[in-house]
Amino acid sequence: xxxxxxxxxxxxxxxxxxxxxxxxxxxxxxxxxxxxxxxxxxxxxxxxxxxxxxxxxxxxxxxxxxxxxxxxxxxxxxxxxxxxxxxxxxxxxxxxxxxxxxxxxxxxxxxxxxxxxxxxxxxxxxxxxxxxxxxxxxxxxxxxxxxxxxxxxxxxxxxxxxxxxxxxxxxxxxxxxxxxxxxxxxxxxxxxxxxxxxxxxxxxxxxxxxxxxxxxxxxxxxxxxxxxxxxxxxxxxxxxxxxxxxxxxxxxxxxxxxxxxxxxxxxxxxxxxxxxxxxxxxxxxxxxxxxxxxxxxxxxxxxxxxxxxxxxxxxxxxxxxxxxxxxxxxxxxxxxxxxxxxxxxxxxxxxxxxxxxxxxxxxxxxxxxxxxxxxxxxxxxxxxxxxxxxxxxxxxxxxxxxxxxxxxxxxxxxxxxxxxxxxxxxxxxxxxxxxxxxxxxxxxxxx
Amino acid sequence: xxxxxxxxxxxxxxxxxxxxxxxxxxxxxxxxxxxxxxxxxxxxxxxxxxxxxxxxxxxxxxxxxxxxxxxxxxxxxxxxxxxxxxxxxxxxxxxxxxxxxxxxxxxxxxxxxxxxxxxxxxxxxxxxxxxxxxxxxxxxxxxxxxxxxxxxxxxxxxxxxxxxxxxxxxxxxxxxxxxxxxxxxxxxxxxxxxxxxxxxxxxxxxxxxxxxxxxxxxxxxxxxxxxxxxxxxxxxxxxxxxxxxxxxxxxxxxxxxxxxxxxxxxxxxxxxxxxxxxxxxxxxx
Numbered sequence: 001x002x003x004x005x006x007x008x009x010x011x012x013x014x015x016x017x018x019x020x021x022x023x024x025x026x027x028x029x030x031x032x033x034x035x036x037x038x039x040x041x042x043x044x045x046x047x048x049x050x051x052x053x054x055x056x057x058x059x060x061x062x063x064x065x066x067x068x069x070x071x072x073x074x075x076x077x078x079x080x081x082x083x084x085x086x087x088x089x090x091x092x093x094x095x096x097x098x099x100x101x102x103x104x105x106x107x108x109x110x111x112x113x114x115x116x117x118x119x120x121x122x123x124x125x126x127x128x129x130x131x132x133x134x135x136x137x138x139x140x141x142x143x144x145x146x147x148x149x150x151x152x153x154x155x156x157x158x159x160x161x162x163x164x165x166x167x168x169x170x171x172x173x174x175x176x177x178x179x180x181x182x183x184x185x186x187x188x189x190x191x192x193x194x195x196x197x198x199x200x201x202x203x204x205x206x207x208x209x210x211x212x213x214x215x216x217x218x219x220x221x222x223x224x225x226x227x228x229x230x231x232x233x234x235x236x237x238x239x240x241x242x243x244x245x246x247x248x249x250x251x252x253x254x255x256x257x258x259x260x261x262x263x264x265x266x267x268x269x270x271x272x273x274x275x276x277x278x279x280x281x282x283x284x285x286x287x288x289x290x291x292x293x294x295x296x297x298x299x300x301x302x303x304x305x306x307x308x309x310x311x312x313x314x315x316x317x318x319x320x321x322x323x324x325x326x327x328x329x330x331x332x333x334x335x336x337x338x339x340x341x342x343x344x345x346x347x348x349x350x351x352x353x354x355x356x357x358x359x360x361x362x363x364x365x366x367x368x369x370x371x372x373x374x375x376x377x378x379x380x381x382x383x384x385x386x387x388x389x390x391x392x393x394x395x396x397x398x399x400x401x402x403x404x405x406x407x408x409x410x411x412x413x414x415x416x417x418x419x420x421x422x423x424x425x426x427x428x429x430x431x432x433x434x435x436x437x438x439x440x441x442x443x444x445x446x447x
Numbered sequence: 448x449x450x451x452x453x454x455x456x457x458x459x460x461x462x463x464x465x466x467x468x469x470x471x472x473x474x475x476x477x478x479x480x481x482x483x484x485x486x487x488x489x490x491x492x493x494x495x496x497x498x499x500x501x502x503x504x505x506x507x508x509x510x511x512x513x514x515x516x517x518x519x520x521x522x523x524x525x526x527x528x529x530x531x532x533x534x535x536x537x538x539x540x541x542x543x544x545x546x547x548x549x550x551x552x553x554x555x556x557x558x559x560x561x562x563x564x565x566x567x568x569x570x571x572x573x574x575x576x577x578x579x580x581x582x583x584x585x586x587x588x589x590x591x592x593x594x595x596x597x598x599x600x601x602x603x604x605x606x607x608x609x610x611x612x613x614x615x616x617x618x619x620x621x622x623x624x625x626x627x628x629x630x631x632x633x634x635x636x637x638x639x640x641x642x643x644x645x646x647x648x649x650x651x652x653x654x655x656x657x658x659x660x661x662x663x664x665x666x667x668x669x670x671x672x673x674x675x676x677x678x679x680x681x682x683x684x685x686x687x688x689x690x691x692x693x694x695x696x697x698x699x700x701x702x703x704x705x706x707x708x709x710x711x712x713x714x715x716x717x718x719x720x721x722x723x724x725x726x727x728x729x730x731x732x
Contacts, residue, residue, distance in 0.1 A: 095457050134450050142458040231465065237658070240461040411451065 003046050007323035010039060014316060018360050022400075028360065029305045032312030039319035040066055048322040069318035070311050074179055076277025079307060081173060083284035084258060085127045086298055087291065091251030092242035094123065094131075098139045099238035107147050107229025110212060110219040113156060116140060117208040120160045121200060124167025125174045126259060129404035133164050137411040147232050154417045155215025158424075159207060161408025162431050165395045166203045168404075169196050169388070173262060173276070176310075177365035177391040184369035185377075185384040188266040189276070195385070199442045203435050210431060247290055258283045310362070317366050321374075330371045337375070337383060345382040346440045352390025353436055357397035365391045382443050389439040396432040399424045460651070464597035466663045468670040471607035472504035477531035479522065479558075481513035481540040482572070490572055494535050497582050497699075497728065498567070500610045501533070513541065519557050526562055534558070535567040538725070545571040551721055559705055559721075559731050560713060565604060567700075568721065568729045580697045581727040586613030590702045591689060593716065595619040596659040598704070604732050605702040611673040616696060617663060618679045619656035620688045622716075626652070649682060656680050685716050686723055693727055705731040 014035040021028050043049045049065040088094075101119055105112040116136050123132035140156045168175035172182045172192040182192055211217065220226050242248045261279045265271050271279065288295045320326050336351070337344045348368075355364050368387045377383050395402025399409040399421060405428075412419045478494055480487050491510055495502075509529055516522040526534065539545035539552035550556070559566050570577040580587075590605035592598060595617060602617060609615040626649065634641045657680050664676040679692060692698065701724060707714040713721065721731060 095454070095461070099458070099461055131450070134454050138451060138454040139458050142455065142462055146462060235463045235465040237461050237463050240463070240658075241457045407451070414451065 003048070004324045004328055007039065007042070007320055008325045008328060010035060010042075011316070011320055011325055015363060018363065019358055027305050027309075029308035029312060032309050032316060036066070036312040036315040036319075039316050039323075043319045043322055046323075049319070066315045066318075070314040071180075071183070073183060073275050073277045074176075074314075075307060075310055076275070077173060077179055077280050078176065078310065079302065080277060080280025080282070080284045082128070082302060083298060084254075084280060084287055085131060086301055087284065087287040088251045088255055089127075089131070090291075091244075091247045092239075093248060093251045093255060094127070094135055095139075095241040096238045096248070098135055099236045099240075102139065102143050102236055103233050103238070105233065106226065107231075107233040108220045108226065109147070109149055109152055109217050112143070113159065113212055113217050114208055116156060116160060117163050117204060117211075120163040121167035121170065121204050124164045124404070125170035125200075126255070129164035129168045129175060129402065130407055132167065133161060133404040133407040133411070136160050137408060141411065141415050143233065143236070146235075147229055150415075152215060152217055153415055154412060154419065155211055155217055157408050157412050157415075157417075158419075158427060159211035159215075161405045162211075162396050162428060162435075163204060163207055164404035164408070165392050165402055166200055166207060166435065168392050168395075168402075169203075170200045171196075171262075173280075175392055176362050178388055180362070180365045181369045181384055181388050181391070184373050185379050185381075187379060187384070189263045190266075193263070195447055196388075198446065199389075199439060202442070203438055206434060206438065207431060210434065214427075250290070251287070254283065254287060313363055313366055317363075317370055320367075321370060326367065326371050326374055329367070330375055333371060334375075337377075341382055342444055345386045345443055348383055349386035349390040349440055349443070350436065352387050353394030353397065353432070356391045356394025357401040357432075361391040361394060361402065382447050385443045385447050389436075389443060393432060393435050393439060396428055396435065397425065398428075460654075463662065464655075464659050466602065466659065466666050467599055468606075468666050469599070469603045470671075471603050473501050473506050473533040473607075474504060475529065475531045476501065476506045476508050476533045476535060477526065477529050478508065478510040479526075479534060479536040479540070479554075480511065480572075483514070484512060486572070487512050490569075493582060494567075494569065497569075497584065498535070498608075500585050500608060506533075517541065519554055522554055522558065523561055526558070526564070531564055533567065534562070534564050535569065537569045537571045539571065545574055548723060548725060551718075556713075560711060563706075566731045568731060570725055570728065574725070576726055578693075578697075578726045581699050583699070584610050584613075585699050586610045587616070587697055587699045588613065588702060589616035589618055589689075589692065589696070589698045589700070591616075591618040591620065591720075592704060593620060593622055593685065595656040601702065601704055601732060602663055604730065606667065606671060606674060608700055608702060608730060609674045613673075614675045614677050615667075616677045616679060616692075616698065617656075617660045618689075618692065619653075619660075619681075620679075620685055621649075621652050621656075621682045623682045623684060626682065653680050653682065686719055689720065689724065693724065698727060700728045700730055702730040702732060 014031065017024065017031045018028055021031065051062050051065060053060050053062045098119060101115040102112070105115050120132050120136045123135060137157055137160055140160065141153060144150060144153045144156060170193065172178050172187065172189045178192065220229055261283065262276055265276045265279050288298060291298065336347050339347065352364060352368065365387060372383055395405055399405050409419060409424060478491050480490055482490055487510060495508065509531065511525055516525060536555060538555055540554040542552050544550060544552060555568065585608050588605050588609040590601050592601060605615050630645050633639050633644050660678040660680065667674065667676055681688065689701070693701065703717060703720060705713045705717040705721065721729060
């Protein structure tokens with residue numbers, strides 16, 4: 001038991017250091033690497049882990065314990081998806097869509113908020129929430145400046161930032177907690193989408209309406225104002241960022257096929273044995289063919305900090321499993337889960353959201369996924385969804401709650417708009433509370 | 448370079464200047480000379496024949512002879528009184544200094560800046576150095592600047608001077624000396640890749656006016672199908688580049704901006720052009 005408490009203390013220390021990442025000027029991959037090294041050594045020292053020889057395809061293979069500790073499927077999905085998105089964004093498709101929608105709004109602020117809001121959600125779902133925030137946030141800055149609506153920019157950026165985490169709930173690959181929890185619960189891509197999309201639609205509508213009211217974003221009145229605004233946005237050229245029309249079309253088709261392939265991965269013969277990581281990596285390789293002689297610049301752009309962080313985190317959590325720390329936390333969670341489906345789900349969701357708001361939601365999701373798996377919680381239990389919704393929406397409570405809200409604040413500061421940590425919390429909390437109430441109601445009533 | 452900056456650049460680049468066509472016409476044209484009556488009649492005839500494109504609006508032609516004024520103030524008073532919307536004159540009124548290509552003469556110098564009216568500057572009637580193709584008509588008009596993008600006024604002015612069936616040249620000459628100076632500095636900064644910087648900056652500097660000319664062309668084709676839009680977008684030295692273009696394209700009139708909101712005097716490159724390009728009429732806007 002003493003060993004379990006020792007490892008639990010190490011886990012708490014790691015989570016605290018991750019929360020203080022900015023203060024201690026250390027990348028999270030490095031922080032997690034320290035703890036991966038320490039916990040591996042201690043686990044080996046206490047005899048909790050030892051190398052085993054296993055048979056793989058008829059061969060006897062002895063693997064170091066940290067190799068099977070890592071969930072390689074998750075690593076492959078993230079690596080493949082980020083490479084695919086990075087290369088595909090060069091074809092100009094996403095900026096083309098963004099500018100087309102800007103022109104379709106005819107410069108009307110309210111219509112623009114709706115279009116940008118929906119675009120944020122869809123881009124967050126298909127790409128990732130950080131890329132979505134960067135694309136829509138920077139376009140908001142440029143287009144509102146063109147429309148002389150700089151006084152509305154703060155409202156736009158905040159609403160978009162909050163919607164990235166709503167959009168992150170749309171598909172299984174939209175956010176890392178979805179991938180981790182979805183994998184652990186064996187939720188397929190299609191099931192995930194069918195179950196989460198009604199909530200995403202409602203939460204998007206509610207967030208946009210609330211944002212429009214709070215920040216005074218209204219439709220234009222009068223023909224002169226409408227004509228003037230339309231003329232302002234007419235100057236945007238959606239084709240400007242397209243270097244090759246062939247690559248643009250190729251990127252468009254590949255994006256559609258990518259989503260289709262992921263959606264059908266669990267039922268497609270042979271592919272289902274290889275998994276979504278294979279699909280993501282294969283599509284990345286196909287897209288990289290266009291840049292075959294300069295592919296290394298895309299490898300340089302891969303978020304290696306994030307991937308190393310995952311690898312280290314999986315090792316730490318695996319060691320916690322061996323040291324029975326997860327059982328200990330599971331025992332503590334048991335009364336909450338035992339409160340029944342309604343209270344158990346609601347409290348788990350709120351607890352996940354609060355924890356996600358101050359620290360990284362990835363370790364939280366990884367840890368809770370392991371615990372729920374250990375408790376043999378069935379795939380269709382609402383508890384999985386409580387973790388998914390809580391971990392994603394918790395990012396809307398503070399600017400450090402998710403990477404995309406942090407990007408939103410960075411863009412806000414880039415345009416020299418005032419927004420302190422507390423101002424963000426004060427403005428965002430009503431949105432987050434409403435989104436969580438809606439989520440709890442939705443999970444309990446419909447899932 | 449961060450991705451935030453990359454996307455900001457992409458969207459800024461996609462935000463292009465919009466051209467809006469406006470048909471300009473001149474109702475009152477004032478010809479200012481220092482000639483006596485008979486000579487002035489010949490000069491006015493030459494001007495009216497050359498500017499026949501303005502006749503569509505049936506303008507009222509008025510004139511000021513050399514006997515009507517003998518000071519700048521008097522001339523300005525006459526202009527204020529007659530309220531023309533186009534002035535036609537030449538350099539070195541009441542002066543023999545036209546023989547030396549170093550100034551405009553005090554009258555033109557002040558008139559061009561003290562009034563908001565565009566001024567057409569004809570080659571001096573006594574100098575005899577007008578190019579053979581010039582002074583016939585305005586079927587080859589060139590609007591030139593080092594910042595064409597978004598300059599609707601200049602484009603519309605050049606169009607108003609282009610005879611039906613003629614060619615309106617929209618010319619942007621990016622100052623190579625300035626770019627060279629910046630590239631020299633960039634070449635000394637280790638964190639910036641010099642060749643790539645030169646290529647991308649030069650490309651972007653020329654892309655913007657090209658895009659604007661494309662926008663102008665598509666609007667003008669719809670609004671004024673009688674005029675063909677031609678373009679020249681290059682990197683070079685202003686005066687020598689324009690001199691070569693005038694010769695090569697047989698340009699009849701050069702239209703350019705001379706007023707600068709930040710200063711009272713004509714800005715540097717415009718003054719040099721107004722002084723040195725003496726072989727064809729100029730329109731100073």
